[in-house]
Structure formats: structure tokens, C-alpha cells
Amino acid sequence: MCATLFKVDSAMCSVVDVSLHERYLQIDTDEEVQLYEHQQLTVSPRLGRLDREVLLPSGDKLVIKQQAAINEWLDCHIHSRVDKLERNPIAIFSSLLLVPLMLFIVFKFIVPMIGQAVALATPHAFAEYASKHTLNVLDYGVLAPSTLPNSIQTELGRHLHTQLQRVENPDVTYQVLFRQGNALGPNAFALPDGTIIFTDELIKLVDQETRLLDAILLHELGHVAHQHSLRYMAEVLSTTLLLEYILGDMGGVIELFFGVSHTVIQNQYSQALETEADNFALSNLHKIGLDSNDFADAFEALASISKDEGELENLLSTHPRLKERIANARTYSKSPQ
Numbered sequence: 193m194c195a196t197l198f199k200v201d202s203a204m205c206s207v208v209d210v211s212l213h214e215r216y217l218q219i220d221t222d223e224e225v226q227l228y229e230h231q232q233l234t235v236s237p238r239l240g241r242l243d244r245e246v247l248l249p250s251g252d253k254l255v256i257k258q259q260a261a262i263n264e265w266l267d268c269h270i271h272s273r274v275d276k277l278e279r280n281p282i283a284i285f286s287s288l289l290l291v292p293l294m295l296f297i298v299f300k301f302i303v304p305m306i307g308q309a310v311a312l313a314t315p316h317a318f319a320e321y322a323s324k325h326t327l328n329v330l331d332y333g334v335l336a337p338s339t340l341p342n343s344i345q346t347e348l349g350r351h352l353h354t355q356l357q358r359v360e361n362p363d364v365t366y367q368v369l370f371r372q373g374n375a376l377g378p379n380a381f382a383l384p385d386g387t388i389i390f391t392d393e394l395i396k397l398v399d400q401e402t403r404l405l406d407a408i409l410l411h412e413l414g415h416v417a418h419q420h421s422l423r424y425m426a427e428v429l430s431t432t433l434l435l436e437y438i439l440g441d442m443g444g445v446i447e448l449f450f451g452v453s454h455t456v457i458q459n460q461y462s463q464a465l466e467t468e469a470d471n472f473a474l475s476n477l478h479k480i481g482l483d484s485n486d487f488a489d490a491f492e493a494l495a496s497i498s499k500d501e502g503e504l505e506n507l508l509s510t511h512p513r514l515k516e517r518i519a520n521a522r523t524y525s526k527s528p529q
């Protein structure tokens with residue numbers, strides 16, 4: 193049978209004659225006869241009706257049109273099992289079930305474990321460095337200096353700092369800052385080093401009600417105590433790397449998968465982390481003279497205070513399932529502590 197031989201050190205190719213023997217593949221070129229045992233060859237798997245490619249030990253490549261005899265000779269050794277598996281309907285069906293299951297396990301359990309391990313292994317100096325840079329970027333791009341009167345900033349700052357000191361965590365130095373949120377609107381967020389930022393818009397939204405701010409403060413404290421920002425960064429990074437590794441270069445499929453899964457996964461992570469931060473707040477409320485009903489009241493009051501639904505949606509965009517969280521706080525107050 194005819195085949196095309198591509199020389200490794202030349203752009204030329206030549207038509208050669210190939211014959212099959214039980215133990216050898218024979219190539220007849222114009223100059224010589226070459227004999228190869230199967231284990232000397234690297235054989236491409238069978239893909240539809242595409243030509244078969246065989247890499248010779250010299251680096252030369254032999255391209256042969258598919259036909260039964262050549263397929264049988266090439267596939268009767270190492271690759272035959274993989275090839276058979278790829279054509280087995282049961283194996284195909286099983287992989288359709290097993291692959292999504294494996295992805296679910298990886299993203300539900302393994303990725304959060306990676307996030308936790310990375311956060312635990314991250315030195316505090318890095319958390320400080322990352323926080324400083326994040327704040328610089330936010331100050332440069334989104335936030336502006338607070339426009340709250342100095343007296344209010346001092347008074348609220350002192351109050352919140354006192355509350356922070358009552359919730360012991362000697363490992364972290366907390367500080368409270370005020371900023372004009374602009375595009376972030378009414379918001380509060382924590383940086384990995386323990387810096388908690390309240391926007392002017394949030395202070396105004398809750399009319400400086402310290403009880404509400406205390407509840408929000410403890411929730412943010414929960415994010416710091418559980419190293420959520422570091423964990424989240426590690427989770428997003430490992431998710432991206434894993435998806436690239438698992439899905440390889442599947443082009444359109446990967447884009448579709450990203451579109452759906454990224455939202456789902458991200459939402460899932462944020463819900464799990466929000467619940468953890470809520471539980472931290474609920475279990476520490478008594479230290480600042482509040483109980484879990486105050487926490488629920490605070491979030492309910494927050495919902496009722498907002499006149500603009502859009503504004504509230506903005507505040508709660510990273511705080512999903514508000515009703516469930518309020519209900520959780522109410523139940524928590526009834527359960528033995």
C-alpha cells in the first residue's frame with residue numbers, strides 16, 4: 193500500500209510503499225528498505241476517517257490512508273485498549289455521568305479545601321501587602337475620601353473600634369475606615385489584613401444607627417476571621433486553572449461551560465462564605481451586647497430603611513438570600529447556645 197513519508201529534516205515528502213508483516217512494518221523508499229517493530233513506532237489514535245500518522249524513531253512521519261489492514265496492524269498493540277474504550281457505548285455513557293460527577297466533587301469540595309489550605313499557609317505580611325494594594329486601587333479608581341463630618345467619623349470610629357476589641361482575635365489588628373463609596377453605593381467590606389471599610393452611603397442609609405452598624409461590623413469581622421478574601425482568591429484561581437486543565441482546548445464548549453458554571457460556582461462560594469460570616473457574627477454577638485434577634489432586626493431594618501430597591505440590591509449583591517439569612521438568625525436565637 194502507498195503512504196507519504198515526511199522527513200524530519202526536510203520540507204519534502206515522498207511516496208513510499210508500505211507492507212505489513214506479522215512483526216514488522218516495512219517501508220520501501222527509493223534508496224532503502226526500513227523495518228520497524230510496533231514498539232518502535234508512535235501511532236496516532238484512530239479519529240473518524242482521518243489518515244493515520246505514524247512517527248518513526250528517526251522523527252520522520254508516515255501518513256497512511258485508513259484501511260482495515262493498516263488499522264488492524266496499528267491498533268493490535270498498545271493503543272487498542274484505549275481505542276476500544278473510546279468506541280464502547282457503555283464507556284461513553286458512563287463517562288457522560290462520571291465526568292459531571294467528578295467536576296461537581298472537585299468544585300464543591302476540593303476547590304474550597306485548596307482555598308482553605310492556601311489561606312492558612314499565607315503569611316500575614318502578604319495579607320497586609322495585598323490589602324494595602326487593594327485599598328490603593330480602590331481609592332484611586334472608585335472610592336473618594338469620606339464626606340462625613342469629622343465629629344461623626346471620630347465618634348463612629350471610636351464606637352466601632354471598641355466593639356472590635358470586645359470580640360477577641362489577638363492575631364489580627366483591625367481598623368475601621370470611612371470612604372465615599374460612589375459606584376459601590378451603600379456598602380461595607382473587609383480586607384484580608386483586618387481593615388473594614390464602611391461607605392458614607394451605608395452610614396447615611398442606616399441613619400448612623402449603631403446597632404445596625406454593629407451587626408454589619410461583626411459580619412465583616414467574620415469574613416476576616418475566616419480569611420474569606422484569601423480563600424476566595426485561591427478558589428477563583430484554582431477553579432480557573434482546573435477548568436483549563438480538565439477541559440483543555442475545547443473551544444466553544446469551554447466558553448459555554450464558563451458562562452454557566454462560573455456564575456453558579458461563584459454564587460455557591462459566596463453563599464457558603466456569607467453563611468460562615470453570618471454564623472461568626474451570630475456566635476459573637478453577645479460579646480458586644482447584642483443577640484441574634486438584633487442581628488435579624490438589623491438586616492430587616494436594613495431592608496425596610498432602603499427606599500430605593502436598586503440601592504438595596506446593590507448592597508446585597510454579594511449577600512444573597514437575605515430572607516433566609518434573617519430566618520437563620522431568628523432560628524439561631526431559639527436554639528440552645
Ligand SMILES: [Zn+2]
Nearest residue numbers: 466469510511
Ligand atoms: Zn458578607
